[in-house]
Amino acid sequence: MSKTETTRGLADLSDDHLVKLRIFCADGLHMGYQNGRTIRACRGFTAIEALVAATILAILTASVSGALMAGRAQSKLARDTLSASFLAQSLMDEIMRLPFNDPLGYTTMGPENGETRPTFDNIDDYCGYTDGPGTITDIASNAYPDTYKGFVRTVSMTAVSTSPTGWNRTLTGLLVTVSVTKDGVELVKLQRIAWN
16 A cells, blocks of 8 residues: 555545544654645754754853853962962061061161071061072972972062051051062962061
């Protein structure tokens, strides 16, 4: 029995039966009948539909990957900032452990002739100090792990003074600033005042 014969034979059925009836053809497609008319099912996506679906998928993929990349950049910045905070705090602690006044009576900012970091003897010896990238060490010249190789630490100092109400005198000191940068971007700037 051919498709044409099957279709003619179904013409005698009532409309209620035709709506529910489906005949599957040899190629896997189906035909249905509704109100006496033959309706052919969709064969698949057209090229335009496939192109639209691919475009939508590309847009969604780009937006998701953009969000993932932004999250990764934020995570790296947070890690770098945490490492920079540690480096700044360790150098600030090293500086603030020293006395304000030079034991030999020198009054110029910066290290005296022949002084190196292990032999600094007062706070202002660190004025202008820089270490890194790749050469960051502790006071005993022990290198920090590779995690800290890309950072640069710098120290600057500014003289400050204040006259608190009721004290009848002026306090002098140094504003000590430790800055930590990586790839030219300042991540941490730590400041403390060392009073005389």
